[in-house]
Amino acid sequence: MKVGCSSGTSRNLPLQPLNEAMATAWGKNYWVIDQVKHAMYKAYFRNEEAMDSVIRRQPWSLDKDNLLIEVFGVPERFRVPHMMRYVIEKIAQTSDIHSPPEISMKITSDFVEAYAKMDIRMPVKDKVKYFVGPNEYILLYINYGKIKRICTFCGVMFHTVDFCPNRRKLIHHLISIGARTASVPFSYVGLWTSQVSKIPEIAFELNTNQR
Template sequence: MASSSSPSLEVEDLYKRLNLEEESGGITVKAEEDGKKEGQDFNWSLVGRFLTDRQINFTAMQNTLASIWRHVKGVCIKMIGPNLYLFQFFHELDVSRVINDGPWTFDQHLLIFKSLELGMNPHQVPLFQVDFWIQVYDLPIGYMSERVARDVGNFLGKFVEADSNNFTGIWRDYKRIRVSMDIRLPIKRRMKLKKIGEEWSWINFKYEKIPTFCFFCGVIGHFDKFCEKLFDYLDKSGKNSMVYGSEHHQGELQ
């Protein structure tokens, strides 16, 4: 007995099923020599954004960064999305200097960047961490060891390195540590520490090259008059109670 369905419809259904199977499948790509070369190039690339809701003047930004970076072999800057940029360097020394000498700003807006690695999608790289050099004041004698530097750095964010001059015999008013900080969190003004059997001591922090930050909430990237938490810091007399205060701001290094 002949089938009641049309042969053309059966072929059409089969074709649809094949298409669905193809779309849900995948392949494993073998890394060839071209892929290695591409990965090598991307080791000299950064993806970044500026900490602002405003539109960036792309041409002015290019010229400004080219002027302050003074890269020897050049850099190609591309806009790959709204407030998202790809910085392609052409020599390892140029990109290393940009990474190590930061943080950088344009028009007072902090540049947040991350090195690209093979397999990364530039549009999906989380951009919230910035490395800052931080000066540590009022450390008691005998407290600045490599271990203490690391513990203090991890209190502030994620310890990156300590200034090698910290551990020389020359007396200095402060020690320096480099810390990777989440810019979504308030900066820390001070902390207390002690050794077993001793009294607590307060140590204070000053941030090098810190951009605009809020006196009320301590978050980098906006002024206090634009802070959503502004009214949470108003005292009963109606005066602004600045948690970070003008005296703290004057101590920060710009």
């Protein structure tokens, strides 16, 4: 969370009054707030469900956040710092509270991860083309860490396709003009953005075959 000011200059807030105010606003969902740096604070919640509840229902002013991004399908020889920066700049911005991706990126057997600053009001990208030659590229699959609800229709976080306002609006419009609604798709965005188990098998095959 960042603290804004009408004069244009951000300012620090005393932690105790801030914690008391958030406890009143967020109730049992909330745990504690700590200061990260000047005019920037991090809120901790009891669990993921509590965090989602606050974001969806309770007082909150939120547009951008630093999220953990996991990139699947990267062959071992391409797991280099400039690759991670390339991916992050394609889908968002580099984090403003973490070290640059060249420094903070972590490599596991299946994926590469780093933090990115994202506008959570905007659709996510589910994959990125990473060019390894003039006419050759690898398709990288993106998972957004702990975000468990990403709409496969509009790509926006914190709701599912069953409750997508954009899809419902389209269906209502089609009904109003007497058009068929059966052709309205459920998915434009890969389910793997929020569910690692849905990462296409080819991503893991690339890891094995192109080391």
